[in-house]
Amino acid sequence: MTRFSGDFFDGLTSRAHPVTASLEAGHLRIEGDGIAIAVPLDRVDVAPPVGAARGVVHLPEARELHSADHAALSELAKAMPSGRPERWARHLESRLGYALAALAVSVLIVFGGLRWGVPAMALLASHTLPAGVDRHIGEETLLLMEKISLSPSTLPAARQQALAHQLAAQCRGQACPPHRLLFRDSPLFGANAMALPGGTVVVTDALVKQSHHDEEVLAVIAHELGHVQHRHSLRLALQSIGAGAILVAVTGDIGSVTDLAAGLPSLLLQSGYSRDMEREADTYALAWLNAACIPPKRFADMLGRIDKDASDKASLLDSHPGTVERIRPFLAPGGCT
Numbered sequence: 469m470t471r472f473s474g475d476f477f478d479g480l481t482s483r484a485h486p487v488t489a490s491l492e493a494g495h496l497r498i499e500g501d502g503i504a505i506a507v508p509l510d511r512v513d514v515a516p517p518v519g520a521a522r523g524v525v526h527l528p529e530a531r532e533l534h535s536a537d538h539a540a541l542s543e544l545a546k547a548m549p550s551g552r553p554e555r556w557a558r559h560l561e562s563r564l565g566y567a568l569a570a571l572a573v574s575v576l577i578v579f580g581g582l583r584w585g586v587p588a589m590a591l592l593a594s595h596t597l598p599a600g601v602d603r604h605i606g607e608e609t610l611l612l613m614e615k616i617s618l619s620p621s622t623l624p625a626a627r628q629q630a631l632a633h634q635l636a637a638q639c640r641g642q643a644c645p646p647h648r649l650l651f652r653d654s655p656l657f658g659a660n661a662m663a664l665p666g667g668t669v670v671v672t673d674a675l676v677k678q679s680h681h682d683e684e685v686l687a688v689i690a691h692e693l694g695h696v697q698h699r700h701s702l703r704l705a706l707q708s709i710g711a712g713a714i715l716v717a718v719t720g721d722i723g724s725v726t727d728l729a730a731g732l733p734s735l736l737l738q739s740g741y742s743r744d745m746e747r748e749a750d751t752y753a754l755a756w757l758n759a760a761c762i763p764p765k766r767f768a769d770m771l772g773r774i775d776k777d778a779s780d781k782a783s784l785l786d787s788h789p790g791t792v793e794r795i796r797p798f799l800a801p802g803g804c805t
């Protein structure tokens with residue numbers, strides 16, 4: 469028979485009543501001056517003592533029993549009916565090791581979710597969303613970029629057409645993803661090219677002007693077609709909304725398309741693509757250039773030149789990091805395939 473002393477609080481005043489408590493036939497019996505109550509154990513809740521503090525037994529009607537007799541409180545906790553969920557929680561709480569392990573697991577789940585889960589869901593969503601959705605996001609993004617940082621191209625129409633014709637000729641000879649080529653002037657973007665969701669490829673005037681050969685422009689466009697092929701910008705937009713991507717993937721809800729488009733320009737400009745995505749686009753470009761019988765070195769030449777000139781403004785390289793490492797495969801002699 470467990471018997472222990474403590475202070476009883478009646479839930480009405482802050483006064484402590486010295487009492488003795490005992491366990492009796494499934495009840496906690498509390499007795500003291502003018503106090504005689506018996507509470508069924510299934511209506512009792514024991515908060516384990518923390519350090520040297522007294523343990524608290526919660527009773528119905530906001531009444532409490534405080535006791536420093538930790539051994540007796542432990543007995544009381546053990547005597548309580550099994551199967552109450554808080555007992556299990558209390559059991560775990562009382563073991564620091566479990567608590568720390570639970571914390572570590574939580575951190576891993578959140579970290580893993582952000583590092584791998586969200587990109588994986590974004591990849592899934594990018595494949596399950598109908599093509600019309602990314603076209604719509606791409607149009608929204610382009611409108612936004614035109615408002616902020618893109619103006620009509622100042623390149624002669626003949627120059628634009630010549631480049632467009634060369635691209636079209638290449639895409640008759642090999643499979644290109646559906647795309648649309650646009651030239652735009654943008655002091656902010658500098659020498660740059662971007663692939664928007666839905667296949668719109670924007671090439672800036674500065675990039676064309678810095679090229680020494682049309683094939684250099686085509687090589688950059690080939691890289692952007694790689695981003696189009698793998699729907700990278702859509703994945704980027706989906707990743708940026710994080711867990712929201714999961715909702716889009718699961719529900720196919722496209723109500724938030726405008727929100728998706730809103731953040732994309734800055735993402736595309738601020739090294740938004742992951743290295744894996746860049747590698748995928750590079751691999752696509754290398755195969756494309758070989759199929760087109762364009763020396764892969766054209767891509768390396770263009771990137772290297774932009775790299776030198778881009779000390780103080782946003783450039784293709786800001787969104788395409790690790791230039792030296794990246795251009796290496798393009799320096800090997802290409803072969804027409």
Ligand SMILES: [Zn+2]
Nearest residue numbers: 741746749788
């Ligand atoms: Zn890229």
